[in-house]
Structure formats: structure tokens, C-alpha cells
Amino acid sequence: MTTTNKQVAERMMVALDYAHAEQAETLIRSLQGIPCYVKVGMQLFYSAGPQFVSKLKELGYNIFLDLKMHDIPNTVKGGAESITRLGVDMFNVHAAGGKQMMEAAMEGVDKGLASGAKGKPIVIGVTQLTSTSQTVMNDEIGIAGTVEDAVLRYADLTKAAGLDGVVASPLEVVRIKQSCGTSFVTVTPGIRPAGAAIGDQSRVMTPAEAFAQGTDYVVIGRPITAAPDPREALESIIASVTVSNEYRNE
Ligand SMILES: O=C(O)c1cc(=O)[nH]c(=O)n1[C@@H]1O[C@H](COP(=O)(O)O)[C@@H](O)[C@H]1O
Numbered sequence: 001m002t003t004t005n006k007q008v009a010e011r012m013m014v015a016l017d018y019a020h021a022e023q024a025e026t027l028i029r030s031l032q033g034i035p036c037y038v039k040v041g042m043q044l045f046y047s048a049g050p051q052f053v054s055k056l057k058e059l060g061y062n063i064f065l066d067l068k069m070h071d072i073p074n075t076v077k078g079g080a081e082s083i084t085r086l087g088v089d090m091f092n093v094h095a096a097g098g099k100q101m102m103e104a105a106m107e108g109v110d111k112g113l114a115s116g117a118k119g120k121p122i123v124i125g126v127t128q129l130t131s132t133s134q135t136v137m138n139d140e141i142g143i144a145g146t147v148e149d150a151v152l153r154y155a156d157l158t159k160a161a162g163l164d165g166v167v168a169s170p171l172e173v174v175r176i177k178q179s180c181g182t183s184f185v186t187v188t189p190g191i192r193p194a195g196a197a198i199g200d201q202s203r204v205m206t207p208a209e210a211f212a213q214g215t216d217y218v219v220i221g222r223p224i225t226a227a228p229d230p231r232e233a234l235e236s237i238i239a240s241v242t243v244s245n246e247y248r249n250e
Helices: 003-009 019-030 042-058 073-086 099-112 134-141 147-160 170-180 209-211 230-246
Strands: 014-015 037-042 065-070 091-093 120-125 166-167 185-189 217-220
Touching: 003 042, 014 147, 019 042, 019 230, 042 065, 065 073, 065 147, 073 091, 073 170, 091 099, 099 120, 120 147, 120 185, 120 209, 134 147, 134 166, 134 209, 147 166, 166 170, 170 185, 170 209, 209 217, 209 230
Parallel strands: 014 037, 014 217, 037 065, 065 091, 091 120, 120 166, 166 185, 185 217
Antiparallel strands: none
């Protein structure tokens, strides 16, 4: 793997959206040697639990634990403390829980660190889910204005609460970076290589386009996990970013 490809791979987060640990293990084996992040979401975590996260950590993976906590501040604080002790590299909470809830998450991280956790995880706020369209946000959920403005509002709130970044679609990255600064981390799902099925996603971009917006990490699930050859799918996504000439890894 070339240095550029390695740098791109390190910013790819493969979503292990499986109901059983064995399925995730099969995928992990097929991706061996590619230095990507792996994302453990609720489907896998609720079935395979913290032990499986520890196992992935022992294999040397960087882990994004995507449990999207959204509860009263005290409960989120306790959840964040437990997650920090688990030793993941990144986790998320819903920005819609508000500033006090997000601050409580950061207090939970501090408590986890004080009780012996090894490293501080990157903590990010979920803005508007990438499956949410303009129409759904306005007419069903009842939030007025553009999706982009709603995402921006959540991003500013997340920053004010002291978190490290947000989950958003790549379409909003430029404005988030303008408003919150270039070091404010953006994690962008809703990634679809050209021609791939969009499925339940709504606000999508190709991997090369997402990196050209200046995103830090892209999250990719089904375009890899549902491919006949997941390793080949990931390698060709990595190569598509390299050849775009738009990706800059400063
Ligand atoms: O927090 C997330 O990771 C997330 C936020 C969001 O707004 N949209 C979103 O798709 N995700 C996750 O990103 C992954 C996208 O998967 P695919 O649509 O299969 O590529 C899934 O695991 C989602 O749970």
C-alpha cells in the first residue's frame, strides 16, 4: 500500500453493521492489513457486546463506537464514563440532546479517565441524520429552514459544549469547517461510490467528493459489506480517492 493510500485508508471507517460477531469477524479477516477504522454500531454492540469491542482493539483497530446516546444528562454522563473505560477511539451522542447533555458526556469522559481509562476518545455530536431529507425534516419532524442551517446550528452547539466534532453529511462539511474551525472533526456517512444503490440514505456524495469537501473521516457500510468482494470494494474506494487529485491530507 502506498503512503497516500495508507493515509486515505486511515480516514475510512468501515461500518460493521452485522447482527452477529461471526459475520463481523469474517469481514475483518477479509480486510486484514488495511489500516481502516472500524465502526461498531448498535446492531453489533447489542448482540456482541463490549467483549467484541475489546477483541477488535486487541487486533489493533481504531474503533468508532456509534451508539448515538440521547438521554437525560446524568444518564449520558454514566454512559460516556463506561464507554471511555472500554477504550474506544471515538464515540457519539445526539446533539439534539442539548448543550447540558453534551457537557455531561464530557464530564463522563473525564470520570472515565480519572478511573484509569487509557486514552481520551474523540467525542462527536450527531447533527441531522444523513437519511433525513429536506422534506422529512420540514414536514414530518417539524423543523423549519434548510437542513444545512439545522446541521450548522447543531455543529455550533456541539462545539460550544466542548466536543471534538460532528457527524454530518459531506454536503455540509465546508460550512461546518468555516463556522467551527478546520480542526473541528467531521465524520461523514452517506457515502456512495458512483452508481451504488442509495438505499435509505438521502444526503449522499461519492468518497472522492467527500474528501474534496475537506472531511476528516468517511463512514461506509453497505457499499463494502454488501459487495461480492468487500476487500476489493474498499481498495477500489481508496484508489478512487487517490486518483481524484482533490484529496489533500495536510
Ligand atoms: O453516526 C453514524 O455513523 C451515522 C450517522 C448518520 O447521520 N448517518 C449514518 O448513516 N450513520 C451510520 O453510518 C453507516 C452508513 O452505512 P451505509 O449507508 O450502509 O453506508 C450506518 O452504520 C449508519 O448507522
